[in-house]
Amino acid sequence: MRILFTKSFWELDLIGDWMATFVARVAADGFDGTEMFLPLIADEPRRVLGLHEEYGLIRPVIDIVTEGITPDEHLASFDSAVRKAVEFEPRLINSHTGRDIFPFVENVRLFQHGVAVSEDIGVPIVHETHRFRPTYSAIETKRYLDAVAEMQLTADLSHWMVVHESDLSDQPGNVEAALKRSRHIHARVGFEEGPQVDDPRDDHWSTQVSRHLGLWQRILDYCRADAVEAISITPEFGPPPYAMTLPGSRDPIADIWEINVYMKDLVNRSLA
Numbered sequence: 001m002r003i004l005f006t007k008s009f010w011e012l013d014l015i016g017d018w019m020a021t022f023v024a025r026v027a028a029d030g031f032d033g034t035e036m037f038l039p040l041i042a043d044e045p046r047r048v049l050g051l052h053e054e055y056g057l058i059r060p061v062i063d064i065v066t067e068g069i070t071p072d073e074h075l076a077s078f079d080s081a082v083r084k085a086v087e088f089e090p091r092l093i094n095s096h097t098g099r100d101i102f103p104f105v106e107n108v109r110l111f112q113h114g115v116a117v118s119e120d121i122g123v124p125i126v127h128e129t130h131r132f133r134p135t136y137s138a139i140e141t142k143r144y145l146d147a148v149a150e151m152q153l154t155a156d157l158s159h160w161m162v163v164h165e166s167d168l169s170d171q172p173g174n175v176e177a178a179l180k181r182s183r184h185i186h187a188r189v190g191f192e193e194g195p196q197v198d199d200p201r202d203d204h205w206s207t208q209v210s211r212h213l214g215l216w217q218r219i220l221d222y223c224r225a226d227a228v229e230a231i232s233i234t235p236e237f238g239p240p241p242y243a244m245t246l247p248g249s250r251d252p253i254a255d256i257w258e259i260n261v262y263m264k265d266l267v268n269r270s271l272a
Contacts, residue, residue: 001220001223001224001228001229001231002227002229002230002231003220003230003231003233003267003271004032004033004058004091004106004230004231004232004233005030005032005033005233005234005264005267005268006031006032006033006034006035006058006060006061006233006234007029007031007033007034007035007074007234007260007264008034008037008234008236009022009034009036009037010037010217010236011039011238011239011241011243011256011257011260012046012257014040017064019042019043019047019048019051020051021035022047023051023052023054023057024055024144024214024246024264026055026057027055027127029259029261029264030264030265031057031059031264032057032058032059032086032223032234033052033057033058033060033082033091033231034052034057034060034061035060035062035063035094035234036048036060036061036063036088036252037063037236038061038062038063038064038084038085039065040089042091045088045089045261046089047125048060048088048132049088049089049138050260051112051153053091054093055235057078057199058089059088059089059091060088060091061090061091061092061094061184061234062085062088062090062093062094063091063093063094063095064078064081064082064085064091064093064094064095065077065095066078066081066096066097066110067100067261068096068184071098071099071102071103071106071107071109071110073099074097074099074102074110075110075255076108076231077236078095078097078113078114078117079117079269080166081095081223082117082125084122084222086121086123090123090263091123091232092120092123092124092125092126092183092184092232093123093124093126093130094126094128094154094184095114095125095126095127095255096132096133097110097111097114097126097127097128097133097134097135098110098111098133098134099132099133099134100131100133100134100136100140102134102180104147105182107134107144107185108144108147108148110150111134111144111147111148111151113254114127115148115151120121121248123241124152124184126151126152126153126154126183126184127151127154127183128153128154128156128186129155129156129159129160129178130154130159131159131162131163131195131204133179134181135153135242136159136163137160137163137164138160138164138168138171138174138175139167139171139174141174141177141178142173142174142177142178144241146177146187149150149154151163151181152181152182152183153178153181153182153183153184154182154183154184154185154186154220155178155179155182155184155185155186155187155216155249156186156188156236157190157212157215158186158188158189158190158195158196159190159195160175160190161190161191161192161195161208162191162192162193162194163220163269165193166190166192167192168209168215169211169213175215176218178221179218180222182222182223183228183231184220184231184232184233185216185232185233185234185262186233186236187212187216187233187234187235187236187267188228188232188235188236188237188238188263189205189208189209189212189237189263190208190212191205193209195242196237196238196242196243196244197209198243198244198253198254198268199229199253199259199261200237200259201254201260201262202258208236209221209266213267213270213271214245216233216267216271217270217271217272219231219241220271220272223270233264233267233271235259235261235263235267236260237259237260237263239256240252243256249251
């Protein structure tokens with residue numbers, strides 16, 4: 001099984017011809033490809049794909065979000081976003097789907113629709129574990145996985161650390177259910193009081209880093225057992241307000257791009 005490292009543009013200032021600069025820097029720093037948030041992509045798909053081919057990168061991971069007041073509006077926005085996302089010929093689509101405030105049955109309908117659309121377009125659609133969404137907690141996510149057998153996840157476990165105010169070792173059943181169904185990883189390190197430690201290179205966070213590495217390893221083990229050909233991992237430390245800042249200037253206390261390169265290298269040498 002191949003492990004593919006993808007890079008987000010989350011921490012960049014998107015000014016000028018940032019796409020060309022971004023893709024070149026991704027390749028120079030040893031990533032296999034990109035992960036890009038669809039609403040912020042201004043370039044035409046042909047140019048984006050051409051840049052990826054020029055620099056020897058794989059097809060991108062495209063992030064989408066569902067929006068609106070009602071479940072029906074979220075469903076319509078999902079379909080609209082998928083139509084745009086497929087123009088970029090993504091290796092997979094990562095979706096922020098539904099709302100934590102919607103009734104269970106309505107979110108099930110959204111996830112079931114996502115499975116059907118994925119089968120129709122022939123592109124994997126994975127649903128991110130994220131606050132604000134139905135997958136905000138390990139407990140709730142287990143309910144949806146039980147209800148929608150084909151549903152697959154992007155594992156951003158940092159959110160659950162702060163939601164549950166724990167390292168998740170106290171609910172192994174719920175966590176294992178999610179690890180088994182994860183096909184993309186956001187490699188950010190959370191802790192009991194927040195979704196992002198200030199700098200994973202600091203030994204102060206070694207316990208939290210080791211905990212996340214162990215969980216990510218189990219995802220890889222499950223993927224190998226299911227004969228998955230490749231899994232993508234995006235180091236996803238983000239800018240402020242995710243990143244802790246210096247008083248007064250509000251500048252991040254560490255270079256976020258450098259942290260994400262560090263996380264790529266750490267995961268690459270740590271996971272089997």
